[in-house]
Amino acid sequence: MNAVKSVKSVDDLVKAGLAAPADRAALDEIAARYAIALTPAITRLIDRANPDDPIARQFVPDAAELTVAPEERADPIGDHAHSPVEGIVHRYPDRVLLKAVHVCPVYCRFCFRREMVGPQGLGTLDATAMEAAFDYIRNHQEIWEVILTGGDPLVLSPRRLHEIMEALGKIAHVKIVRFHTRVPVVDPEKIDAGLMSALKASGKTVYIALHANHPRELTAEARAACARLVDAGIAMVSQSVLLKGVNDDPDVLAELMKAFVETRVKPYYLHHPDLAPGTGHFRLPIEEGQRIVAALRGRISGLCQPTYILDIPGGHGKAVVSGSTVRTTGDGCYSVSDYRGGEHSYPPAE
Numbered sequence: 001m002n003a004v005k006s007v008k009s010v011d012d013l014v015k016a017g018l019a020a021p022a023d024r025a026a027l028d029e030i031a032a033r034y035a036i037a038l039t040p041a042i043t044r045l046i047d048r049a050n051p052d053d054p055i056a057r058q059f060v061p062d063a064a065e066l067t068v069a070p071e072e073r074a075d076p077i078g079d080h081a082h083s084p085v086e087g088i089v090h091r092y093p094d095r096v097l098l099k100a101v102h103v104c105p106v107y108c109r110f111c112f113r114r115e116m117v118g119p120q121g122l123g124t125l126d127a128t129a130m131e132a133a134f135d136y137i138r139n140h141q142e143i144w145e146v147i148l149t150g151g152d153p154l155v156l157s158p159r160r161l162h163e164i165m166e167a168l169g170k171i172a173h174v175k176i177v178r179f180h181t182r183v184p185v186v187d188p189e190k191i192d193a194g195l196m197s198a199l200k201a202s203g204k205t206v207y208i209a210l211h212a213n214h215p216r217e218l219t220a221e222a223r224a225a226c227a228r229l230v231d232a233g234i235a236m237v238s239q240s241v242l243l244k245g246v247n248d249d250p251d252v253l254a255e256l257m258k259a260f261v262e263t264r265v266k267p268y269y270l271h272h273p274d275l276a277p278g279t280g281h282f283r284l285p286i287e288e289g290q291r292i293v294a295a296l297r298g299r300i301s302g303l304c305q306p307t308y309i310l311d312i313p314g315g316h317g318k319a320v321v322s323g324s325t326v327r328t329t330g331d332g333c334y335s336v337s338d339y340r341g342g343e344h345s346y347p348p349a350e
């Protein structure tokens with residue numbers, strides 16, 4: 001088992017039997033645009049006998065990624081429009097994103113920041129940029145919560161995380177530090193005593209939002225990693241993306257949400273896929289998403305229910321996909337209300 005290596009290139013995919021040599025030309029073209037990485041834990045999970053394996057679909061590149069729809073965009077949720085200094089996104093008054101790193105242990109083929117992450121992406125904040133980001137947080141008393149995302153912040157070394165948490169610990173108005181990560185699932189052994197001590201170094205309340213999309217991702221090892229975090233006093237919530245061919249089925253979603261709750265991870269957000277370039281093969285119509293989510297009612301406990309949300313393109317924030325905020329205007333188009341009461345077309349005009 002331990003002989004399984006990380007997959008980081010088209011060569012590695014072919015050698016691991018995850019791609020056919022005949023598909024090389026298309027895969028090379030994809031690799032020139034978007035990063036590829038699968039950890040050993042994910043490579044082991046893939047069922048090579050199943051051409052529609054939901055784990056492979058999330059991480060193994062597909063020629064469909066070369067098709068970019070007119071409504072797709074490099075910055076689908078409008079990070080750049082709300083970035084006052086490098087590494088900070090300040091979209092809502094009381095919280096900021098701190099994007100310290102744009103590297104991930106795996107690269108999801110539907111990633112909403114696929115143009116920003118990976119070896120060709122925005123990289124890691126250097127010491128000067130990090131200090132400027134901390135200064136921004138220090139100077140904005142209204143910031144109650146700092147959300148470390150990226151990229152996957154848990155790829156940082158415990159020493160680096162410790163430094164970040166210590167700096168945040170000294171900012172009195174910051175009460176909550178949240179990490180968005182896939183690491184407990186894709187590299188569970190990384191959740192060790194050193195990492196957990198770093199996460200707790202701020203003395204603040206720490207949340208981890210765990211990204212997983214299929215119940216098979218919640219392996220015994222992943223569940224044990226989550227148990228270590230929760231036992232250490234770190235609260236956990238989930239985030240998943242509703243993905244065609246992965247979890248667009250009430251039975252699969254119900255199993256996923258139950259697996260989260262069994263693991264002491266409270267289901268939080270179920271995202272409608274964003275309009276990232278070359279990801280149309282993952283998107284389903286909003287009406288279908290609503291049907292699938294409605295089918296969870298009554299089927300699973302209230303504790304297991306996620307909130308189905310749409311990030312409004314352009315950086316206008318999240319909208320709950322319900323009849324009052326996301327209203328059909330016909331022909332697969334919608335009018336979406338943002339949290340300030342503004343109205344936006346979805347999909348947006350090109």
Ligand code: SF4
Pocket residue numbers: 103104106107108110111112113114117150151152182211
């Ligand atoms: S882990 Fe998150 S940021 Fe990284 S590729 Fe996946 S969706 Fe994108």
